[in-house]
Amino acid sequence: xxxxxxxxxxxxxxxxxxxxxxxxxxxxxxxxxxxxxxxxxxxxxxxxxxxxxxxxxxxxxxxxxxxxxxxxxxxxxxxxxxxxxxxxxxxxxxxxxxxxxxxxxxxxxxxxxxxxxxxxxxxxxxxxxxxxxxxxxxxxxxxxxxxxxxxxxxxxxxxxxxxxxxxxxxxxxxxxxxxxxxxxxxxxxxxxxxxxxxxxxxxxxx
Numbered sequence: 001x002x003x004x005x006x007x008x009x010x011x012x013x014x015x016x017x018x019x020x021x022x023x024x025x026x027x028x029x030x031x032x033x034x035x036x037x038x039x040x041x042x043x044x045x046x047x048x049x050x051x052x053x054x055x056x057x058x059x060x061x062x063x064x065x066x067x068x069x070x071x072x073x074x075x076x077x078x079x080x081x082x083x084x085x086x087x088x089x090x091x092x093x094x095x096x097x098x099x100x101x102x103x104x105x106x107x108x109x110x111x112x113x114x115x116x117x118x119x120x121x122x123x124x125x126x127x128x129x130x131x132x133x134x135x136x137x138x139x140x141x142x143x144x145x146x147x148x149x150x151x152x153x154x155x156x157x158x159x160x161x162x163x164x165x166x167x168x169x170x171x172x173x174x175x176x177x178x179x180x181x182x183x184x185x186x187x188x189x190x191x192x193x194x195x196x197x198x199x200x201x202x203x204x205x206x
Contacts, residue, residue: 008206009176014041021051023192027199036076037066040188048080062086096122119152131158162197169205
């Protein structure tokens with residue numbers, strides 16, 4: 001991972017093609033995500049392994065899972081060669097503890113709700129704070145109340161686009177940002193120009 005303490009961490013998620021990966025890397029993304037759960041962006045372990053081989057060491061490769069059996073997550077993560085596991089779901093601390101033995105960076109995705117989650121509560125390395133309706137791609141009220149403490153490794157997600165990421169970062173001061181649908185030309189299909197524009201706008205904001 002290439003970001004420093006004063007540089008915004010940028011993750012581009014839901015990549016499916018060589019062009020997607022090359023564009024994100026060339027634009028300067030710190031992490032790229034491959035979706036293994038049900039989604040128009042879903043790919044298999046073999047595809048993720050092939051794409052991961054195009055990614056330089058300083059860019060983190062992340063596998064995204066939603067309520068998958070632990071053995072399936074371990075198997076897919078191993079077979080694909082990803083270096084981080086992102087979990088969306090009700091997994092308990094023991095689930096994270098088990099995965100921690102595999103050496104993966106762990107990212108816990110949590111929806112913005114009545115309580116504000118804290119990074120590290122489940123032993124995770126990073127926290128991704130998503131919209132109240134995760135995966136909707138709909139922007140939400142980031143400024144309604146404080147989201148996290150200074151120094152926490154947390155990523156803002158949910159409805160971010162090249163047009164609004166600067167305001168979102170200014171309002172919430174996250175450690176990083178995550179985007180998927182906001183850089184797509186159609187559902188599940190990434191737009192190279194939007195990826196480049198998003199990274200440029202996020203860098204300018206952070």
